[in-house]
Amino acid sequence: MKLFIPGPTQVAPEILAEMAKPAIGHRTAECARLWRESRDGLRELMHTKSEVMILTAPASAFMEAAIRNTVKTKSLHLICGAFSKRWFDIAKSTGVDAISVEKKTGQGFSADDLRSALNECGPVDAVTVVHNETSTGVTNPVQDYAEVLKDFPDTLLLVDTVSSMSGMPVYVDKWGIDICLFGIQKCMALPAGIAIASASPRALKRAATIKYRGWFLDFLRLAKSNEKEQSPTTPSTAHLYALTAQLKRIFSEGVEARWKRHYEMAAYVRNWAKSHGYEMFPDPGYCSDTVSCIARGTGPDFTPVLDALKEEGILVSNGYGHLKGETFRIGHLGEHTLDDMRQLTEQFDSILEPVLN
Secondary structure (H helix, E strand, C coil): CEEECCCCCCCCHHHHHHHCCCCCCCCCHHHHHHHHHHHHHHHHHHCCCCEEEEECCCHHHHHHHHHHHHCCCEEEEEECCHHHHHHHHHHHHHCCEEEEEECCCCCCCCHHHHHHHHHHHCCCCEEEEECEECCCCEECCHHHHHHHHCCCCCCEEEEECCCCECCECCCCCCCCCCEEEEECCCCCCCCCCCEEEEECHHHHHHHCCCCCCCCCCCHHHHHHHHHCCCCCCCCCHHHHHHHHHHHHHHHHHCHHHHHHHHHHHHHHHHHHHHHCCCEECCCCCCECCCEEEEECCCCCCCHHHHHHHHHCCEEEEECCHHHECCEEEEECCCCCCHHHHHHHHHHHHHHHHHHHC
């Protein structure tokens, strides 16, 4: 089955081979080397000098960790889809005063929207935003938020880059991101299993003032283990082998070249959709370079087409949640190329007319 979904994505054979290496002790020099190379490579990829933590868990674990380590009383959540809402739900489950501002699906949050929300809700410890909302194909302009937050110096910026990291520009330090988290099963093109997060000095300083951070998700505990080039608990060494090797592949391609490849795939898919009379679901200016969410408009349900593609060994995602049947999503991320997109749309076109007619 060839995956054109928003994640997980195709994994290169040589990376799968790395995961098949024999298990090693997690307190050995070899594991410390893998930890060090992964951590340092991630810093370069994320454009940060901050602490970078690796956790054998899904990215949602770092969503909860970000709340537990930075929010004393109140948080603000910008919701424009299913995953930004998840962060809000996680915050509520921890007992903090979680405030949400919600956009209609397909819309994103401008810097002015952020300023208005902060002015309206009063002082908050942190604001959460999903950079690239996988459920709707919306990219929020996080690069514009730092200027706004200069006027709110006690508010930390927590950003989910699950479906954008390594596929779209993300500059953690330059953009003033205090917590940047992501998984590895999307643009990183690795099997799911570990999550990554950076924590700025002021995020760690905030964590030190919070008594009940938990144990497994304690940023200070993770940072202390980082100094020893290890994890507080047993990590997936298979994933460390794969992550170390994949970072080398990413840097061999070039990070900016990788961003460009994703942009070109997105532009191709958008043009293809437009040529068929379809519309992009996100508002203009908010379309993702890694996930294209295409609206059916007044046309028929695309589910039969997606089912037919699946029978041909091609998996494309239907709409997420209540958008099922109203949209479909093409993942052009990770190891995919422009040629892959051409082959996909040719196959799509060959099925589209007979199925819909």
